[in-house]
Amino acid sequence: MDASKESTMSLTEVRGEMVIGAGKVVGRHGQARAVDPALLTEIEPPFGQCGPDDVERACALAEAAFDSYRETTLAQRAAFLERIADEIMAIGPALIERAMQETGLPRARLEGERGRTCNQLRLFAQVVRAGRWLAATLDSALPDRTPPRADLRLRKIPLGPVAVFGASNFPLAFSVAGGDTASAFAAGCPVVVKAHAAHPGTSELVAKAVQRAVAACGLHEGVFSMLIGAGRTIGQMLVSDPRIGAVGFTGSRAGGMALVRTAAERPVPIPVYAEMSSINPVFMLPGALARSGPALAQGYVDSLTLGAGQFCTNPGLLIAIAGPDLDAFLAQAAAALNAKPAATMLTPGIHQAYAAGVEQLAQAAGVVTLAEGQSSSGGCAARAALYQVEAEIFLSDPTLEAELFGPASLIVRCRDLDDMRRVAQHVEGQLTATMHAAPSDHAYAAALLPVLERKAGRLVFNGFPTGVEVSHAMVHGGPFPSTSDSRSTSVGANAIERFLRPVCYQDVPEDLLPLALQAGNPLGIPRLIDGELHIAG
């Protein structure tokens, strides 16, 4: 085997290893293999599972790396983020193919997701370089005032090593080198990832890409580790470790709340950013329904079946007023849904939960099955489904509001606009809330908007909530239970804020001040000086 082939193999071969600092480690606490959800067969190789010793070592390394990593220059840190993106691309098609096998997601989707993952890393490189996240603030000394004012300067510093829990539904963009990891690295935090058990091979390939980037950038090896281990014990141990300063999680409400509780019970509690559960209500206002019901029906069904409905922003609830326009909309939606093929879900567990959920929903009092997609007997294939219920019943039965992860949605039939508003006021906190509104609906939309603002992190007009842009203005967050902390977003530039806290430097001599706060603004970052914002200098 020639050297270049060997080197390619080291990028692409899945060996069942974790990454702990500079080490490639086979866990010694049992074995597990990934499962192909389409074929329900196990995929080689076996992965050694981690134990307390591995958690201990990853956290000790992260702590050891923190002080040097948090004081890397903006250029160094940005180059590291970009290098991770380059290293992920360098893996090539092997990464996509392993992810396809482990998740059942199609090639185009995973190639798109890989692009999104790399763009996310590159966006955070820009965010780091721009330096707004430092929140540099200077208040001049006022020695002649009574009492005198000291020289006060503020910058933000990172919270400490961050524990990241990979999500099942985005094996690249919300997993090992996804949004939580990228934003934590951008903030200056070392990261310990607990990989999602459903895609360990994908996780290994990406973790080794990050490991190569750490080495290539000359950073302390402890900046990054990735652990593989099923069950909650390892996760709880990681969140309990005194060296961990914050937690990023995307997954179920039960899983997220378990971590929130563990973090709150620590001797020193830490923040947990858990993105959990959302049914993303879509309000169809009468004008929009009359004007473009059939087109909207197709858009709705496309959105709810996208990726087998396995998005946090899947439109699980649609609210509209009963009448001929809704009947026409529903007929069209039913036809569109009937044409949708069954789609493979991510894991047998998710598939079983979906099957149980639709069965329960179909049998709930007052719920009518409107349409079903095509069925399939193969593997984890799920059949899309559309249900309907009267607003009165929806408002009185809280179980109808539980997230049903998969390609199913519930139509809430209202008698009038008042019913619609009651539904808006009734629902729990959401990642998104959507209104379809024609110009004739704007007066009502203006009244509904403040209600929905209090319920959701993102308000979508005349679109569908799936598709979360990675940009400066994105908010992927929202009131409980959609997340555990509505003050933050887990997607977009502001995700960096989750891992920072302010520190004030009072009368600190120039030679001891951080660069961000020194005279002459050597970093060339925006600074607030005596209450005035200065873009440079």
Add this chain to the structure above:
Amino acid sequence: MDASKESTMSLTEVRGEMVIGAGKVVGRHGQARAVDPALLTEIEPPFGQCGPDDVERACALAEAAFDSYRETTLAQRAAFLERIADEIMAIGPALIERAMQETGLPRARLEGERGRTCNQLRLFAQVVRAGRWLAATLDSALPDRTPPRADLRLRKIPLGPVAVFGASNFPLAFSVAGGDTASAFAAGCPVVVKAHAAHPGTSELVAKAVQRAVAACGLHEGVFSMLIGAGRTIGQMLVSDPRIGAVGFTGSRAGGMALVRTAAERPVPIPVYAEMSSINPVFMLPGALARSGPALAQGYVDSLTLGAGQFCTNPGLLIAIAGPDLDAFLAQAAAALNAKPAATMLTPGIHQAYAAGVEQLAQAAGVVTLAEGQSSSGGCAARAALYQVEAEIFLSDPTLEAELFGPASLIVRCRDLDDMRRVAQHVEGQLTATMHAAPSDHAYAAALLPVLERKAGRLVFNGFPTGVEVSHAMVHGGPFPSTSDSRSTSVGANAIERFLRPVCYQDVPEDLLPLALQAGNPLGIPRLIDGELHIAG
């Protein structure tokens, strides 16, 4: 009585009333009087205590006021904050005199604190007008991109009605119209205050000033209420109310953690900003000790006895290396302390806790009493005290690290710089950490600084931690247990951030967009547009 006299009386007379919306209410759940801590006598009049019905009404009003208050213009909200300051000043000397009687604090201190309280309100008026808190962010639509990008705009909105718990030690600046209330109002949140039981009369006078400001500015009456009731039940009820969206608290660790737990156990958890416990270590580096030990000794003793030591930033711990310079410093400090008169503490409860605390500290193994201030047999007068312990013992006995609220401090004697660093690494989270450093100490200070950055929210050089400036760069916050949320500050302009969360508006039509996000920047606020910061327009 002529009309102007009657009107003055209505500003200055303490009647034993709460403020609930536009109402002046005498609680019907028992009575209590304030206690003069100097004389240990009760002060008239009795205050009717609130019950569940009062909490219910205050929260219902706050919720009813929220939507209109949160959409007041920047100018309206700023004018409201300024009007509160004017109304507080209009009360005149009666406010100071009532506060003196209820707290034992001297006139000059309370006049200064009133000034600080009003400056704080005025600072937040400026903060509101400047509009940076809105974090307005616009990402342009990219319709030709594959996939197309929607138009995305972000602003911050307030969390909802805020429950504020007045502190005992700042009856004006951290009580009814103090920093928590001012920053919550600035963010757009109605406020329900639970007054501190030690100064109900001061609280009533200030609450009625706020009530007048609400009326004068034409705001919904529910924007502000103030409840009076001792014990924890009412506080827990308030924090449990589903209409409350966040909590501000300054007080003891036990009290703060009780609220944190209550908030976490709600069906919808909410953030609690509890400023709790800090011993504010002061590190005396060898060069500074050699250069100006005696002057520093006086400054240290002045700082620790200021306001009977009843500051969150009181220097409760001083760390230095044993030797002749420290001996000279201690001799000077002891002399300065011996000259300090006994000072009246805020309440009999605080006084008793201090007396018990110093007794326990004096008897702890390895602790030596170095000096005591003058004693007094009167009322709640407390005697200052200085103790000493070897670093080795301090590091092995966690009880020596407990906050002792009052004019006492513990000197930790180190053998060398290494010992000093071990103490720095050992201490819990703090509001402040101080270094006294001569130029010859800078190399060591540079090594100690990253350790202290991780322990404290404010790093003070060559000064003392008491005296918390209200400005843009101030951080009055820090790692647990100094606060429950190190990501925030409770003093200074950034305190507004605690009560906000981001919302993204996707493809929202211009006529439905909030002003902050409309074309042409009608508010003239800084906005981040496609990743570039624009200061105006």
